[in-house]
Amino acid sequence: MATMWWSRLFATTLLAGLCACSPSQATAxxxxxxxxxxxxxxxxxxxxxxxxxxxxxxxxxARHVLNRFAFGPRPGEVERVAHLGADRWLEQQLAxxxxxxxxxxxxxxxxxxxxxxxxxxxxxxGEGWEAETRTQRExxxxxxxxxxxxxxxxxxxxxxxxxLSQRQLEAVMTDFWANHFNVFASKDFVRLFEGDYLERAIxxxxxxxxxxxxxxxxxxxxxLIYLDNVQSRRDSGDVKRRGGRxxxxxxxxxxxxxxxxxxxxxxxGYTQDDVQNVARxxxxxxxxxxxxxxxxxxxxxxxxxxxxxxxxxxxxxxxxYEEEGLRLLQVLAxxxxxxxxxxxxxxxRFVADSPPDSCVTAATAAYSSTDGDIxxxxxxxxxxxxxWAPDARGSKLKTPLELVASAARALDARPDGSLALxxxxxxxxxxxxxxxxxxxxxxxxxxxxxxxxxLARMSFASELGAGNVSGLEVPxxxxxxxxxxxxxxxxxxxxxxxxxxxxxxxxxxxxxxVATLQDPSQxxxxxxxxLIGSPEFQRQ
Amino acid sequence: xxxxxxxxxxLLGSSVLxxxxxxxxxxxxxxxxxxxxxxxxxxxxxxxxxxxxxxxxAADGLNVVVPHGEPDYYRLRPSIAVPxxxxxxxxxDLDGRFGLHPRLAPLKAxxxxxxxxxxxxxxxxxxxxxxxxxxxxxxxxAVGDRSASQGWLARYLAARPPTSAGLLxxxxxxxxxxxxxxxxxxxxxxxxxxxxxxxxxxxxxSVLSDGFRRLYDAGATxxxxxxxxxxxxxSEVVRKALGRQRRGGAAGYPREAQDFADVARLIxxxxxxxxxxxxxxxxxxxxxxxxxxxxxxxxxxxxLGRALxxxxxxxGPVFERVLVLVMSEFGRTARENGTGGTDHGHGNxxxxxxxxxxxxxxxxxxxxxxxxxxxxxxxxxxTTDFRDVFAEVCERHLQLPDASALFPGFQxxxxxxxxxxx
Numbered sequence: 001m002a003t004m005w006w007s008r009l010f011a012t013t014l015l016a017g018l019c020a021c022s023p024s025q026a027t028a029x030x031x032x033x034x035x036x037x038x039x040x041x042x043x044x045x046x047x048x049x050x051x052x053x054x055x056x057x058x059x060x061x062a063r064h065v066l067n068r069f070a071f072g073p074r075p076g077e078v079e080r081v082a083h084l085g086a087d088r089w090l091e092q093q094l095a096x097x098x099x100x101x102x103x104x105x106x107x108x109x110x111x112x113x114x115x116x117x118x119x120x121x122x123x124x125x126g127e128g129w130e131a132e133t134r135t136q137r138e139x140x141x142x143x144x145x146x147x148x149x150x151x152x153x154x155x156x157x158x159x160x161x162x163x164l165s166q167r168q169l170e171a172v173m174t175d176f177w178a179n180h181f182n183v184f185a186s187k188d189f190v191r192l193f194e195g196d197y198l199e200r201a202i203x204x205x206x207x208x209x210x211x212x213x214x215x216x217x218x219x220x221x222x223x224l225i226y227l228d229n230v231q232s233r234r235d236s237g238d239v240k241r242r243g244g245r246x247x248x249x250x251x252x253x254x255x256x257x258x259x260x261x262x263x264x265x266x267x268x269g270y271t272q273d274d275v276q277n278v279a280r281x282x283x284x285x286x287x288x289x290x291x292x293x294x295x296x297x298x299x300x301x302x303x304x305x306x307x308x309x310x311x312x313x314x315x316x317x318x319x320x321y322e323e324e325g326l327r328l329l330q331v332l333a334x335x336x337x338x339x340x341x342x343x344x345x346x347x348x349r350f351v352a353d354s355p356p357d358s359c360v361t362a363a364t365a366a367y368s369s370t371d372g373d374i375x376x377x378x379x380x381x382x383x384x385x386x387x388w389a390p391d392a393r394g395s396k397l398k399t400p401l402e403l404v405a406s407a408a409r410a411l412d413a414r415p416d417g418s419l420a421l422x423x424x425x426x427x428x429x430x431x432x433x434x435x436x437x438x439x440x441x442x443x444x445x446x447x448x449x450x451x452x453x454x455l456a457r458m459s460f461a462s463e464l465g466a467g468n469v470s471g472l473e474v475p476x477x478x479x480x481x482x483x484x485x486x487x488x489x490x491x492x493x494x495x496x497x498x499x500x501x502x503x504x505x506x507x508x509x510x511x512x513x514v515a516t517l518q519d520p521s522q523x524x525x526x527x528x529x530x531l532i533g534s535p536e537f538q539r540q
Numbered sequence: 541x542x543x544x545x546x547x548x549x550x551l552l553g554s555s556v557l558x559x560x561x562x563x564x565x566x567x568x569x570x571x572x573x574x575x576x577x578x579x580x581x582x583x584x585x586x587x588x589x590x591x592x593x594x595x596x597x598a599a600d601g602l603n604v605v606v607p608h609g610e611p612d613y614y615r616l617r618p619s620i621a622v623p624x625x626x627x628x629x630x631x632x633d634l635d636g637r638f639g640l641h642p643r644l645a646p647l648k649a650x651x652x653x654x655x656x657x658x659x660x661x662x663x664x665x666x667x668x669x670x671x672x673x674x675x676x677x678x679x680x681x682a683v684g685d686r687s688a689s690q691g692w693l694a695r696y697l698a699a700r701p702p703t704s705a706g707l708l709x710x711x712x713x714x715x716x717x718x719x720x721x722x723x724x725x726x727x728x729x730x731x732x733x734x735x736x737x738x739x740x741x742x743x744x745x746s747v748l749s750d751g752f753r754r755l756y757d758a759g760a761t762x763x764x765x766x767x768x769x770x771x772x773x774x775s776e777v778v779r780k781a782l783g784r785q786r787r788g789g790a791a792g793y794p795r796e797a798q799d800f801a802d803v804a805r806l807i808x809x810x811x812x813x814x815x816x817x818x819x820x821x822x823x824x825x826x827x828x829x830x831x832x833x834x835x836x837x838x839x840x841x842x843x844l845g846r847a848l849x850x851x852x853x854x855x856g857p858v859f860e861r862v863l864v865l866v867m868s869e870f871g872r873t874a875r876e877n878g879t880g881g882t883d884h885g886h887g888n889x890x891x892x893x894x895x896x897x898x899x900x901x902x903x904x905x906x907x908x909x910x911x912x913x914x915x916x917x918x919x920x921x922x923t924t925d926f927r928d929v930f931a932e933v934c935e936r937h938l939q940l941p942d943a944s945a946l947f948p949g950f951q952x953x954x955x956x957x958x959x960x961x962x
Binding site: 227228231232233235248249250251252253256260266267272275397427429436437439442445446447448449450451452453454455456457458459462463465466468505506509510513514516517519522525526529530533534535538539 | 596597668669670671672673686689712714715716717719722727728729730731732733735736737738739740741743744747748750751752754755756758759762763764765766767768770771772774775821822824826827877878879881883884916
């Protein structure tokens with residue numbers, strides 16, 4: 001314990017040094033309201049930080065931040081970040097490092113995943129398709145054969161980014177927000193918009209202002225279609241039935257989830273009347289139909305409810321049209337309940353399933369004082385002592401996505417461009433972009449720790465060790481040459497990736513099991529399987 | 541596993557000897573009219589089995605158990621109401637006031653055999669219209685307590701000594717752990733029971749299964765480790781019980797409902813299963829809900845109806861000791877919304893199907909759909925607390941002497957019971 005405390009003191013000193021030139025002082029979050037647009041200039045590092053070989057505690061700190069703010073360490077990365085300093089690494093990530101050419105190359109086969117919807121349809125049906133395809137129904141039928149592959153490609157592309165991107169924090173936060181603002185790719189035309197949604201609504205704002213992120217999702221066809229706002233119209237008295245299937249009136253689906261999930265939280269103090277009035281304010285927020293040019297956001301004044309509305313005690317004067325919705329989103333983004341709700345979710349993601357009060361308090365304050373600057377909220381979390389507490393480390397169970405991405409990174413494996421990677425993740429219970437409900441995937445151990453889920457993880461590890469996970473290429477001869485001393489391999493991997501001592505029970509056990517095998521490649525396969533499938537590797 | 545060729549009648553005779561006696565109450569007439577051709581079943585044991593089916597997303601009870609006798613129903617739902625019995629696509633009349641959605645036709649035989657009961661205007665007194673909050677309350681049965689972390693089925697399993705030394709007291713087919721079982725760490729939970737096994741590559745099979753077993757035995761201090769440890773131990777039992785038969789087999793389950801077939805096999809394999817849990821998604825019908833046909837709900841009900849009917853037929857005589865309890869977090873608005881669907885409501889239906897159900901009835905106090913009869917002017921009210929139904933299931937079907945401890949903060953009142961079970 002004493003060394004732990006020393007390490008914390010040590011890191012705190014370094015943080016204090018950083019804070020001297022940074023507007024994000026943990027102790028005085030109000031200062032952080034200053035805009036942060038220039039790259040951070042780092043102070044000269046104290047010599048003591050660099051000179052000695054990385055201490056065990058510096059390595060542990062590095063492992064901790066790489067597990068939480070990245071999809072786990074790649075070979076040698078724990079040591080590199082230990083030398084650099086965990087907080088300095090984080091600042092680099094917040095500033096947004098250049099993207100890796102490796103990733104650019106790996107995304108080439110998946111470029112179409114992020115095409116805007118019109119481009120996708122042009123590619124699938126050939127230019128001039130509009131001459132023959134007139135209705136939504138025709139378009140649905142004609143594009144159907146392309147959907148499955150498209151969604152798998154998109155999931156593979158996202159996972160490829162998680163594995164290879166140098167902008168790890170951006171990748172982690174894109175996953176977080178895509179889940180927070182979940183849309184179900186297989187509902188209707190959402191598939192057509194999902195790539196655009198991730199690329200143009202979520203990712204650019206993943207480390208930006210929450211209000212801008214909220215607006216980008218609220219106006220995006222993927223969200224408007226998924227939560228039915230696209231058809232929501234002002235109520236005009238009795239429900240009409242025209243032509244048998246046409247309906248006209250209010251749909252409160254998006255309004256409710258906007259309050260409950262996206263902003264205020266279920267305890268945020270809103271009423272059923274608020275839900276209905278939010279739905280009324282957002283009538284007219286829709287998507288251009290086929291025959292109107294198709295695909296983009298449109299505000300439809302004739303669908304809009306022009307009466308006066310009150311939400312959370314604020315009056316929205318009659319007849320302000322689209323402005324009402326824009327103002328509403330500002331009100332929601334600035335609301336204290338939103339600050340607290342988001343702070344809780346972020347602390348649960350980055351610190352512990354039951355977020356510590358100190359973290360929530362610090363993150364809430366940072367959010368409120370910076371008008372929802374996501375970077376400042378993340379700084380507040382990492383500057384809170386709860387993040388570094390011994391009992392926070394390794395306390396979170398990796399989600400299946402985090403397991404696959406971290407296993408691939410730990411072995412320096414590369415996606416091979418095939419779509420099998422998306423299927424692998426689906427087998428583990430987390431098919432990306434396929435969660436049907438607006439809550440998105442859960443982020444806590446009790447939900448993911450099922451027996452079937454654990455067996456699937458061990459099976460995945462076994463396949464990975466045997467080199468049978470399709471979609472991933474492991475450069476065995478570079479990263480883990482067979483024929484070498486497999487005990488050394490186990491010691492190195494266990495030490496660097498998991499922080500385990502060579503004679504720890506887990507590593508000893510793996511060595512014993514492997515020693516019963518003769519063939520060098522089988523030894524390696526078994527070692528990798530048991531290490532990746534071990535209880536320790538499931539945690540972060 | 542010994543397989544006996546028995547008829548339903550002889551099974552009843554033999555199991556009574558070893559049972560807690562509840563089979564004595566089975567109506568002799570019913571046993572006679574369903575006595576089927578001899579079927580293969582495992583040596584019967586006596587323990588009752590509960591299968592919970594959770595319809596995630598708030599299934600629209602008003603279009604499942606259709607109040608066709610209420611003129612307001614047709615006024616409120618001009619485009620999605622299920623027509624009256626006798627009309628084209630009309631509801632299947634049950635008692636002159638209520639009818640089953642026509643896609644649930646496969647269940648009519650069970651209703652007529654008094655093995656199917658429906659409850660209307662049942663639910664949680666909590667007014668929340670949040671899916672996840674309402675689901676959580678229904679699963680913890682600690683209504684209003686956001687911090688409750690234990691599920692009601694877990695509490696049941698803790699309260700009752702196991703009926704066998706089996707590893708399979710509780711099974712859930714769900715990609716993640718249902719909250720209802722949270723706190724009972726030995727549940728077998730898998731998205732697909734056929735995948736509930738460690739798949740390793742030939743030559744390394746024994747090293748890896750031995751290695752993983754030792755790794756997960758070592759500490760087992762976390763939920764995940766414990767789940768891994770138990771799963772490694774139970775996977776062989778599950779594999780053997782499911783056998784090699786193709787998924788679904790001959791019992792006529794719909795393609796999307798193979799999980800029902802797997803649960804049936806586990807029950808028939810007699811491996812000590814007491815509670816099973818299935819999650820079915822896709823009930824959040826905000827638009828294009830449909831009436832009798834052409835919509836989300838008819839499609840969903842078609843699968844559910846066929847799955848439940850196949851499950852009942854598949855179990856044959858064993859069905860006598862099985863109860864299926866179908867629930868959903870809340871109902872939907874009485875009035876259809878502007879997009880041919882319904883929004884989040886309040887009171888809902890429940891469905892009980894089983895050999896011991898006092899069925900053939902629609903139970904519960906359904907006040908009607910006039911404006912002053914609706915909850916907050918828009919929804920079916922809750923006149924039966926879901927915990928009263930659960931308690932009756934626990935005490936009458938599962939033979940727990942006193943279910944009070946399962947429902948923290950809720951005063952059980954046995955006078956209030958609906959008499960769902962014999």
